[in-house]
Amino acid sequence: MITPIILCGGSGTRLWPMSRTLYPKQFHRLAGEGSLLEETIARLSGVDGIGAPLAICNHEFRFLTAEQFRRQGVDPFTLLLEPEGRNTAPALAAAARHVLDNDMPTLMLVLPSDHVIGKPDAFLAALDRARPAAEAGGFVTFGVTPLAAETGYGYIKAGQTDENGVYPVDQFVEKPDPETARRYLNDGGYYWNSGMFLFEASTFIEALERYAPHIAKDAQAASRGAKGAFESVFLDKESFLNCPSVSIDYAVMEHTDRAMVVPLDADWCDVGSWKGVWQVGERDAQGNLSRGDVVLANVENSCVISSDRRLVVASSVANLAIIDTRDVTYVAPLEAAQEIREIVDNLRAEGRIEVERHPKVFRPWGSFESVDQGDGFQVKRLVVNPGSEISLQFHHHRSEHWVVVSGVATVNRGDDVLELSANQSVYIPAGMMHKLTNPGDIPLEVIEVQTGSYLGEDDIVRVEDRYGRVGETPAC
Amino acid sequence: MITPIILCGGSGTRLWPMSRTLYPKQFHRLAGEGSLLEETIARLSGVDGIGAPLAICNHEFRFLTAEQFRRQGVDPFTLLLEPEGRNTAPALAAAARHVLDNDMPTLMLVLPSDHVIGKPDAFLAALDRARPAAEAGGFVTFGVTPLAAETGYGYIKAGQTDENGVYPVDQFVEKPDPETARRYLNDGGYYWNSGMFLFEASTFIEALERYAPHIAKDAQAASRGAKGAFESVFLDKESFLNCPSVSIDYAVMEHTDRAMVVPLDADWCDVGSWKGVWQVGERDAQGNLSRGDVVLANVENSCVISSDRRLVVASSVANLAIIDTRDVTYVAPLEAAQEIREIVDNLRAEGRIEVERHPKVFRPWGSFESVDQGDGFQVKRLVVNPGSEISLQFHHHRSEHWVVVSGVATVNRGDDVLELSANQSVYIPAGMMHKLTNPGDIPLEVIEVQTGSYLGEDDIVRVEDRYGRVGETPAC
The missing domain is CATH 3.90.550.10 (Spore Coat Polysaccharide Biosynthesis Protein SpsA; Chain A)
Incomplete structure (x- = not known):
């Protein structure tokens, strides 16, 4: 064995x-x-x-x-x-x-x-x-x-x-x-x-x-x-x-x-670089590896990936890596693998979030994704897996509006328990204890509109957590 | 004269x-x-x-x-x-x-x-x-x-x-x-x-x-x-x-x-091409015109524009146009001006919205921008200019949840008139007559969560419009 x-x-x-x-x-x-x-x-x-x-x-x-x-x-x-x-x-x-x-x-x-x-x-x-x-x-x-x-x-x-x-x-x-x-x-x-x-x-x-x-x-x-x-x-x-x-x-x-x-x-x-990804991937007759919503015109031997819903168009180039994610676009020769380290190190030194995480973040209960933000507000899409729940928690500084857009939700809101289905909404003021559970068999999708003077991920006080994360940072 | x-x-x-x-x-x-x-x-x-x-x-x-x-x-x-x-x-x-x-x-x-x-x-x-x-x-x-x-x-x-x-x-x-x-x-x-x-x-x-x-x-x-x-x-x-x-x-x-x-x-x-934009623009010592959140490493004689909030990184390339908008990334040699026509014509023939308009659309009352969409829902950010209003209208197929995130709003909802400020919300069911007005002195920002089986821009019946657009298509 x-x-x-x-x-x-x-x-x-x-x-x-x-x-x-x-x-x-x-x-x-x-x-x-x-x-x-x-x-x-x-x-x-x-x-x-x-x-x-x-x-x-x-x-x-x-x-x-x-x-x-x-x-x-x-x-x-x-x-x-x-x-x-x-x-x-x-x-x-x-x-x-x-x-x-x-x-x-x-x-x-x-x-x-x-x-x-x-x-x-x-x-x-x-x-x-x-x-x-x-x-x-x-x-x-x-x-x-x-x-x-x-x-x-x-x-x-x-x-x-x-x-x-x-x-x-x-x-x-x-x-x-x-x-x-x-x-x-x-x-x-x-x-x-x-x-x-x-x-x-x-x-x-x-x-x-x-x-x-x-x-x-x-x-x-x-x-x-x-x-x-x-x-x-x-x-x-x-x-x-x-x-x-x-x-x-x-x-x-x-x-x-x-x-x-x-x-x-x-x-x-070892797929250690974009050239490695290109080498092990399936390439077309022009030698291009493309994935996602990509349009290529007169492009050769390139690796072009659109990992979000964006359209990526390349024309008359060769031997390039064009990597397009929700919040970053990267363009460099396929051979320029070593240079990335220095770029990433510099961005990290500047405290750029783009080297740490994607806008879409996975959690034990599902995922959340920041889809819009402005002065004093942020909009997230939450996806709660069937049978999963977001911990019982409250926020000091932000209020949350939840609109259920798909699936069913059980919402603990202070002492109340509400059952919401698609097209229903609920408001959670700052300081109020709340929990979001998906009691259904399909993913629960919720649009969350946060408002408040401080909207950082660390403004969460977890009170109970099925996944053993009470007291853990970074929270959520 | x-x-x-x-x-x-x-x-x-x-x-x-x-x-x-x-x-x-x-x-x-x-x-x-x-x-x-x-x-x-x-x-x-x-x-x-x-x-x-x-x-x-x-x-x-x-x-x-x-x-x-x-x-x-x-x-x-x-x-x-x-x-x-x-x-x-x-x-x-x-x-x-x-x-x-x-x-x-x-x-x-x-x-x-x-x-x-x-x-x-x-x-x-x-x-x-x-x-x-x-x-x-x-x-x-x-x-x-x-x-x-x-x-x-x-x-x-x-x-x-x-x-x-x-x-x-x-x-x-x-x-x-x-x-x-x-x-x-x-x-x-x-x-x-x-x-x-x-x-x-x-x-x-x-x-x-x-x-x-x-x-x-x-x-x-x-x-x-x-x-x-x-x-x-x-x-x-x-x-x-x-x-x-x-x-x-x-x-x-x-x-x-x-x-x-x-x-x-x-x-x-005549700024007829990206090369023209590059020529008339202000270039750095490496000959690069860059605008927006752009990081360049060992890049020469290129035009790199990030017009959204995205980070664009280019490394070890030269003579390129890298144009990054909210929904499209375009990469081509600065010289490849004629090829764009053919690409755009092809995309138009496929009915791609990306050749018609940007996700952010300007209206006489301000602007709206689609920030997220999924099965049966869409999220928009509306910005209503001070003193402006969105026409009195209703939708056959979609309901709308509005969360005010900045400024003040007067909402006509059926026969009711509501005054909302930041962090307040209202629900407009399908079929209900409604109007959104900004009575204040600063822009009114609203997150709109639409739900429904059909979410096209043409599902608007305008009843009254300050800007003379009743009956006009495309509506909004």
Whole structure:
């Protein structure tokens, strides 16, 4: 049996403006039918003897991650929640401890949540080859056969002799310069480090105790001191934050003599940039990947995405990324992947909300989206999922007018309970306790008109919350 | 004395997506402080002996045009309203008749509303030179000294001998091919036909009766049969539509032996394309014209406009037009001006609303803007100007919830009259007669949530309208 360990900690900065701090890359549909995380989950169904998955993510992403597991019909699953990211070594140490302490299958298949694998069968075959070696105490890495002299990946140099397609690792090497990358490609025997691993939990903890004992101690303490609610396991904050931010490669792989590599030729891509999205996507005869309401005239080899309801028209350009979201338009050459980081860093330094989140924000009960705002007012569209509810709360500074436009609502308003259907409205003055519930079978859609001198998201006093968020910030 | 005749009939297709059928180029701020029309109006203040202006435009633009005159503090003015455009000869014939019949100054200064003149003083000096020749019965054209071998303009070949800077016209020539344009530039004595003229109303009508008697008859009949309301003069539809669509050049200038040209060296530009906007605008050290919430990194010689509240980021591109409006993003090389026509034509054939109008629509009482829509509902922001009102009306298919978010409102609701201030709301069920008035001194802002099975703009039955629009379509 195998426990899949899904790493959901990526930030995907180079895929801004679609990928944002509070809604990063792995949760977006970038290739295929589902999000990258959903596709990662779906791939597991082909693995023999697969156990319940364990995902590691920031606590802020617990509702988003849980929803995507449920949408894939996977239940049970566990979310190991980090108070803050500390790279892969502490995360995997906490995961290994959790697996051992909770009688889960101890063979850990570590999978980043934000990669694409075009040929899942080739991946399953590589996994079959890796299994005996991992069960025998090896650290098996999956090394992608290079297709180009890429300078953006670390490389794994394989040893000469293999056993059933499993090679000893000769050396882990950092991201090379272009000349070195070309030599690797020509020489052969070098593979891209995909960040996927297969090993026994105990093998990992033993190695960590030897090579990085500080991480082994604190990460295991974080797991043992964790507090749970539903599928969520909150790692102990103090212990976890004691860990340095270190990758598994740096903490263990580069030191152990038990590292092995299984070559993988499965159309793997880390979709790390808009060029990556363009490469793995379906392109038309002119080489364009387009999605959404897009009109192209004499355009070649470009990636044009309209992710909102807007019309995007491009004419007589080539090799461009044109990414249009509700509040941001981004235009750059497909090759200009590195420049995005600097742009995003600058915008973050200016406190721009556009790097943090989208106008549409997902909550455990559904979503809200700011559709208009002006001096002293804001208009939101709320969507409450069937059977869900927004916590019992009140606001100090704002009043709210709700107009139900679809579905049915139960509204707690002070001591009253009202039942509203489409085309009915209710007024909630500032200071009044209220709750909004969808008792129906279809989504409840409400237009909320807020008025008041202060309209920030943090003006919420939660009194009761079905999702355990009383006292949590940022609220809503 | 001079009557300025301002031609507001341009469509500005090549400036899509900012310029749209129902809100074309001349009403937009593209260079300078005001819209192109406002700048045209403002330029007149420097002319000695200027009379009240007369603007010729489509009847649908009467409120927009009137508002821009008022914003410039010009009053009185007359709007000669076409039921449909018929090019410049019929429009100017009707204007000449109107001028003669209404005791307005008969010297007509014909000005397109959508051009930029960088040096107004040079324009005034040229006008002074033109005046005696026009008063003596000449058709004076203003010929722009060519700065490049432009193939997009018609040319005027000047005769050899001048009198105080006024030359006889040797020949009007159509848009030349590149080689011919280069020859014109090298030879000298050729000028761009700017579409500006100075002539006596009677001179024009006499010439028209000789060279295009059919137009002279029908256009004058359209003027004499016109019906007025306020500053609006509606040309008689049947007579006016009898006129063929013909330019003044074709109908008169190419035939008369009284055509003259005054050279004009005034930084004139017809702002006919995004490249034109870029050329006349203020550019930074990298050669970029940017407006609105725009971030540029390593961008050169581009025109980047964000006309809504959206953030537009461009990186490592050059010579591009990136035009971002609320509902459309357009990306193309600055040089690709001709391609826009085809794109817009295709979109129009598909019935796309984005070529017709913006989400924000101006009305005589203020504006409305669709901010959200979904199945069976739509959310609008209404802004009612101080002292203005939306007509007494009802809807067959939709109910409306109004939340006042700024200012004060008087609401007629059936037989009731309600006074609402910010944070108060009212419900108007389908079929109920209603009216919204702003009795206050600041703009009234209302969020309107519409629900119903049909939400088209044409579901309005106007019962009373201060602006004379009862029975008019499209309504609102």
